[in-house]
Amino acid sequence: MDSNKLGHHISEQFNKELEDIRNKVLIMGGLLEQQIDLAVQAFTTGNIEIAEVVIKQDNQVDEMEMAIDQECTEILARRQPTAFDLRLLMSVIKIVHELERVGDKAKRVSEMAIQLGGGNGKVTYYEIEHMAELVKSMLHDALDAFARLDLANLSQITERDENVDREYDNILRQLITRMMEDPRHITRALDVLWTVRALERIGDHACYICEHLIYIVKGEDVRHSTQHQLEEKINH
Amino acid sequence: MDSNKLGHHISEQFNKELEDIRNKVLIMGGLLEQQIDLAVQAFTTGNIEIAEVVIKQDNQVDEMEMAIDQECTEILARRQPTAFDLRLLMSVIKIVHELERVGDKAKRVSEMAIQLGGGNGKVTYYEIEHMAELVKSMLHDALDAFARLDLANLSQITERDENVDREYDNILRQLITRMMEDPRHITRALDVLWTVRALERIGDHACYICEHLIYIVKGEDVRHSTQHQLEEKINH
Numbered sequence: 212m213d214s215n216k217l218g219h220h221i222s223e224q225f226n227k228e229l230e231d232i233r234n235k236v237l238i239m240g241g242l243l244e245q246q247i248d249l250a251v252q253a254f255t256t257g258n259i260e261i262a263e264v265v266i267k268q269d270n271q272v273d274e275m276e277m278a279i280d281q282e283c284t285e286i287l288a289r290r291q292p293t294a295f296d297l298r299l300l301m302s303v304i305k306i307v308h309e310l311e312r313v314g315d316k317a318k319r320v321s322e323m324a325i326q327l328g329g330g331n332g333k334v335t336y337y338e339i340e341h342m343a344e345l346v347k348s349m350l351h352d353a354l355d356a357f358a359r360l361d362l363a364n365l366s367q368i369t370e371r372d373e374n375v376d377r378e379y380d381n382i383l384r385q386l387i388t389r390m391m392e393d394p395r396h397i398t399r400a401l402d403v404l405w406t407v408r409a410l411e412r413i414g415d416h417a418c419y420i421c422e423h424l425i426y427i428v429k430g431e432d433v434r435h436s437t438q439h440q441l442e443e444k445i446n447h
Numbered sequence: 448m449d450s451n452k453l454g455h456h457i458s459e460q461f462n463k464e465l466e467d468i469r470n471k472v473l474i475m476g477g478l479l480e481q482q483i484d485l486a487v488q489a490f491t492t493g494n495i496e497i498a499e500v501v502i503k504q505d506n507q508v509d510e511m512e513m514a515i516d517q518e519c520t521e522i523l524a525r526r527q528p529t530a531f532d533l534r535l536l537m538s539v540i541k542i543v544h545e546l547e548r549v550g551d552k553a554k555r556v557s558e559m560a561i562q563l564g565g566g567n568g569k570v571t572y573y574e575i576e577h578m579a580e581l582v583k584s585m586l587h588d589a590l591d592a593f594a595r596l597d598l599a600n601l602s603q604i605t606e607r608d609e610n611v612d613r614e615y616d617n618i619l620r621q622l623i624t625r626m627m628e629d630p631r632h633i634t635r636a637l638d639v640l641w642t643v644r645a646l647e648r649i650g651d652h653a654c655y656i657c658e659h660l661i662y663i664v665k666g667e668d669v670r671h672s673t674q675h676q677l678e679e680k681i682n683h
Contacts, residue, residue, distance in 0.1 A: 273671040281668065284537055291527035301520055304537070305544075387633055394627040401623070404637075432517065435509040 220296075228286055229296065232279065232303055233358070236310075239275045240354040243310050244347055246272065246317035247413065251343040253324040254406060255336050262321035272314035276307045298430060302423040306357065309416040309423070313350065316409035316416075323406045327399060335382050335403060342378045342410050345371065349417035357424050365421045366442045373438075375414035382407045456532075464522055465532065468515065468539055469594070472546075475511045476590040479549045480583055482508065483649065486556035487579040490642060491572050493564060498557035508550035512543045534666060538659040542593065545652040545659070549586065552645035552652075559642045563635060571618050571639060578614045578646050581607065585653035593660050601657045602678045609674075611650035618643045 220226045246265055253262035283300045286292070292300060352368050383404065390400045425433045425444060433444050456462045482501055489498035519536045522528070528536065588604050622636045622643075661669045661680060669680050 270671075277668050277670060284533065287523065287537075288529045288533055293524045297520065297524055301523075301540075308541075387637070390626065390633050391630040394630050397623055397626050397633075401640075432513050434513060435506075 225290055225296075228290075229299065232282060232286070232300070235275070235279050235282070236303055236306060237354060237358055239272070239279065239307060239310050240350070240357075242268070242272060242275070243313045243317070244351055246314055247320075247343060247347050247350070250317040250320035250324070251340060251410075253321050254327075255340060257324065257328060259325050259328070262324040265321040266318055269314050269318040272311055276311040279307045280304050294430075295427070298427050302427045305423050306420050309419050313413050313416050316413050319409040320406050323402045323409075327402050335385055335407075338378065338382050338385070339403075339407060339410070342375060342382070342407065345375050345378065346410055346413040346417065349375070349414055350420070353417045353420040353424070357420065360424070360428055362425060362428055362445050365425065366438070366445055369418045369421050369438060369441055372414045372418050375411055379407055379411040461526055461532075464526075465535065468518060468522070468536070471511070471515050471518070472539055472542060473590060473594055475508070475515065475543060475546050476586070476593075478504070478508060478511070479546050479553070480587055482550055482553035483556075483579060483583050483586070486553040486560070487576060487646075489557050489560040490563075491576060493560065495561050495564070498560040501557040502554055505550050505554040508547055512547040515543045516540050530666075531663070534663050538663045541659050542656050545655050549649050549652050552649050555645040556642050559638045559645075563638050571621055571643075574614065574618050574621070575639075575643060575646070578611060578618070578643065581611050581614065582646055582649040582653065585611070585650055586656070589653045589656040589660070593656065596660070596664055598661060598664055598681050601660065602674070602681055605654045605657050605674060605677055608650045608654050611647055615643055615647040 220229075246268060249261050250265045252258065253265060283304050287297075287300055290296070349368050349371055352364060356362065356364055356368070386400045386404055386407075390397045419434075422433050422436070422441075425431065425441070429444065431444055433441055436444065456465075482504060485497050486501045488494065489501060519540050523533075523536055526532070585604050585607055588600060592598065592600055592604070619640065622640055626633045626636045655670070658669050658672070658677075661667065661677070665680065667680055669677055672680065
């Protein structure tokens with residue numbers, strides 16, 4: 212944590228509040244990384260109990276989002292912050308919303324694991340595990356950058372989303388081929404498709420977290436920028 | 448507009464600022480309704496020029512989101528509002544984000560229209576038009592409730608999402624049948640599937656707007672509530 216940024220308040224109490232918020236975001240992020248792990252494990256092993264744990268824990272994710280959101284709003288009302296502090300609080304609300312949506316995707320993967328009941332054709336397992344690793348590392352690194360309020364690695368994180376998209380296209384093509392070869396597999400292949408799509412979206416949310424972080428640090432809204440524009444903005 | 452709520456400020460200027468924000472949200476909402484119309488028209492007629500208009504206008508949607516978001520943040524910094532005004536500004540930021548995501552869905556429908564180039568099998572046209580009407584009316588009514596800060600019709604809007612989901616399942620089944628009957632149609636059927644999925648999600652965003660509106664008026668965060676819980680909260 213950059214103590215120049217978060218430790219500059221005369222009010223010790225305000226410093227503590229902001230640090231508390233930041234810690235809660237990181238705890239929530241840790242839970243989401245675990246949710247992704249468990250969901251993919253449930254999917255590749257067909258373990259329905261694990262899938263049910265993920266679905267149950269998603270309520271906890273939702274509650275965390277609402278609690279952090281409320282805490283930020285209360286601080287806004289009580290402290291009436293401006294500049295960096297205001298941007299931090301506004302962006303935390305957006306970041307926990309991205310995390311909540313990551314949670315929805317993990318839940319979706321688990322639902323597909325249950326629906327498929329283990330018999331989901333092993334062809335794409337390796338690819339799905341690989342894709343999950345990719346998006347999980349993007350999310351992890353985005354949260355790590357948030358913890359340190361450090362933009363240095365951001366463009367390297369968002370860049371990796373291209374690999375995710377490539378992997379997604381690759382699996383999609385395999386699935387279509389399989390559906391064509393044996394139309395009886397179409398329903399199951401669609402369930403795998405929803406899973407892969409959910410994982411692909413997690414990569415997007417990790418990128419959005421990076422964008423929110425740039426806004427906190429630089430004060431510039433870089434949503435809807437291209438990779439090239441993003442790099443320019445980080446370096447200026 | 449409930450003048451008890453938005454017209455209560457001693458500062459005429461602050462009143463004007465809040466009303467200005469509200470108008471901008473409604474203008475943005477109008478653009479999104481148009482985007483849905485055009486996207487579905489492009490899809491069912493195969494008119495690529497219309498599809499391209501939607502894709503181009505999506506930049507405008509993105510810019511509107513960022514402009515309204517920034518305006519809200521500036522008012523927060525300058526006016527340091529609390530209670531109702533704070534909730535209004537925080538929720539407007541969330542509502543325009545829902546609208547921006549609606550825009551993404553309209554764009555997606557248009558991209559599928561281009562990809563299919565008009566030859567997308569007319570079987571599901573009627574159903575897709577019907578589904579688009581459903582979600583567009585939900586969005587329209589949610590924005591109308593926002594304009595009047597009136598919760599009276601909200602549960603009736605969110606309730607309609609069940610019809611959307613039923614329609615979605617129905618079209619999905621048709622598509623799977625068609626894929627099984629002729630595997631050569633699988634790729635095209637998947638493009639139709641993405642379209643239907645995008646429309647279904649617009650219904651969800653309309654429901655989320657209703658939830659944000661309940662927060663503005665009642666001060667209670669009702670996200671992740673069931674239809675039954677929502678009705679309870681509106682009536683108490």
